[in-house]
Amino acid sequence: MREKPKPYHHGDLRNALIQAGLELLAESGASALDLRQVARRVGVSSAAPYRHFADRQALIATIVEEGYYRLARHIQSALQQASDEAFDQLNAVARTYVHFAQDNPWLVREMFSGLTIEHETYPDLHQATKAVYHLYVEIIQRGQEHGQVIAGDPRALASVLWSMLHGIATLTIEHQMRPYTDGPEGIDRIALFSMQILYDGVGRKERDP
Amino acid sequence: MREKPKPYHHGDLRNALIQAGLELLAESGASALDLRQVARRVGVSSAAPYRHFADRQALIATIVEEGYYRLARHIQSALQQASDEAFDQLNAVARTYVHFAQDNPWLVREMFSGLTIEHETYPDLHQATKAVYHLYVEIIQRGQEHGQVIAGDPRALASVLWSMLHGIATLTIEHQMRPYTDGPEGIDRIALFSMQILYDGVGRKERDP
DNA sequence: ACCTGAACACCGTTCAAGT
DNA sequence: ACCTGAACACCGTTCAAGT
Numbered sequence: 001m002r003e004k005p006k007p008y009h010h011g012d013l014r015n016a017l018i019q020a021g022l023e024l025l026a027e028s029g030a031s032a033l034d035l036r037q038v039a040r041r042v043g044v045s046s047a048a049p050y051r052h053f054a055d056r057q058a059l060i061a062t063i064v065e066e067g068y069y070r071l072a073r074h075i076q077s078a079l080q081q082a083s084d085e086a087f088d089q090l091n092a093v094a095r096t097y098v099h100f101a102q103d104n105p106w107l108v109r110e111m112f113s114g115l116t117i118e119h120e121t122y123p124d125l126h127q128a129t130k131a132v133y134h135l136y137v138e139i140i141q142r143g144q145e146h147g148q149v150i151a152g153d154p155r156a157l158a159s160v161l162w163s164m165l166h167g168i169a170t171l172t173i174e175h176q177m178r179p180y181t182d183g184p185e186g187i188d189r190i191a192l193f194s195m196q197i198l199y200d201g202v203g204r205k206e207r208d209p
Numbered sequence: 210m211r212e213k214p215k216p217y218h219h220g221d222l223r224n225a226l227i228q229a230g231l232e233l234l235a236e237s238g239a240s241a242l243d244l245r246q247v248a249r250r251v252g253v254s255s256a257a258p259y260r261h262f263a264d265r266q267a268l269i270a271t272i273v274e275e276g277y278y279r280l281a282r283h284i285q286s287a288l289q290q291a292s293d294e295a296f297d298q299l300n301a302v303a304r305t306y307v308h309f310a311q312d313n314p315w316l317v318r319e320m321f322s323g324l325t326i327e328h329e330t331y332p333d334l335h336q337a338t339k340a341v342y343h344l345y346v347e348i349i350q351r352g353q354e355h356g357q358v359i360a361g362d363p364r365a366l367a368s369v370l371w372s373m374l375h376g377i378a379t380l381t382i383e384h385q386m387r388p389y390t391d392g393p394e395g396i397d398r399i400a401l402f403s404m405q406i407l408y409d410g411v412g413r414k415e416r417d418p
Numbered sequence: 419a420c421c422t423g424a425a426c427a428c429c430g431t432t433c434a435a436g437t
Numbered sequence: 438a439c440c441t442g443a444a445c446a447c448c449g450t451t452c453a454a455g456t
Binding site for chain 2: 087109112113129133147150156160161162165174193199203204
């Protein structure tokens with residue numbers, strides 16, 4: 001079934017490299033994400049990728065960028081199935097975030113390692129992270145409009161939400177959330193619990209008489 | 210785990226390698242954390258480190274472990290200067306966490322990358338992270354005893370606190386918290402703000418008459 | 419314009435041999 | 438017992454030459 005037409009020109013090498021990199025990352029972790037191996041899998045020479053990416057970092061940045069866009073898509077589709085209650089939406093996002101991390105641990109680790117984000121050498125990547133961040137800002141704003149979320153700069157509140165999501169996803173991947181993540185609905189439980197805390201706080205409120 | 214005090218090239222190569230690794234990491238980032246370069250800086254051959262560490266990962270795990278112990282010490286000393294109010298303590302921890310991350314960005318990135326924690330090949334490292342986690346559990350428990358923190362499994366609540374700290378530290382390092390971190394007290398401001406949210410929640414509470 | 423082949427510098431790791 | 442020197446396999450990157 002598999003033909004091996006090996007034209008001198010690949011045709012879509014750039015996308016093929018991104019795809020192969022994504023696969024290698026998922027299969028064998030970050031150490032497999034090296035240019036020679038990616039080139040090998042695609043069936044081109046080790047030098048070929050340099051026609052499409054400045055260096056290894058640039059390929060990784062593009063792969064991570066793709067990761068952020070995928071995450072954004074997942075979140076958007078989860079939000080469409082949630083009610084317009086702020087808490088419900090927070091919950092949907094948290095569940096999506098943690099599941100995405102669990103399903104793509106190596107990709108998310110690469111996304112969160114941030115080595116590339118630091119240098120603003122990759123504007124497209126920066127754009128992709130902003131797209132996700134913007135979804136949080138919108139949730140907060142809608143919640144404020146409906147009187148469900150406290151007043152305050154939506155971007156500041158969104159940053160705190162982002163921090164929380166970032167943290168629970170990371171700790172879940174690293175298996176630091178056990179035993180709360182065990183069992184069939186464990187991952188959902190920790191997401192729900194975290195959002196409940198974020199929503200209501202850990203401080204004990206006075207029961208006024 | 211103290212050994213003979215002898216920071217000379219001959220007798221204490223193990224500690225010399227850890228120290229050099231810490232320095233290289235701080236100076237030049239993760240890419241500088243390679244065995245040959247560490248060996249070079251200490252003034253031994255490239256093969257010498259293998260007498261003290263199984264491989265490169267083992268050296269990194271030890272360096273990261275040292276990072277967790279340093280962080281634990283910082284937190285402990287901050288807690289001693291805080292009052293016995295739960296909120297005050299949460300705040301002290303958050304400030305310490307974020308400052309530590311800002312002062313040691315590469316070390317913290319390595320600590321959070323978690324590639325090593327996943328494999329429980331490094332029990333000492335696991336131990337070091339537990340030491341930090343335990344400090345959070347204690348804060349939560351004290352807060353509950355004083356009626357300042359809501360009821361619930363202290364370990365679960367501590368995990369949520371940990372997630373929050375993890376997230377704000379990461380986003381601060383990656384400069385995703387701007388513009389809230391700008392200015393002289395910016396870093397403290399974002400820590401305080403985050404803890405206020407964690408304590409009181411983002412949900413709008415009804416003002417009962 | 420896009421890709422190959424060979425080359426260079428460098429790293430992780432091993433091992434026989436030195437002290 | 439601890440360290441050196443040489444060696445092997447492999448990776449990032451470059452560049453002249455091929456299609």
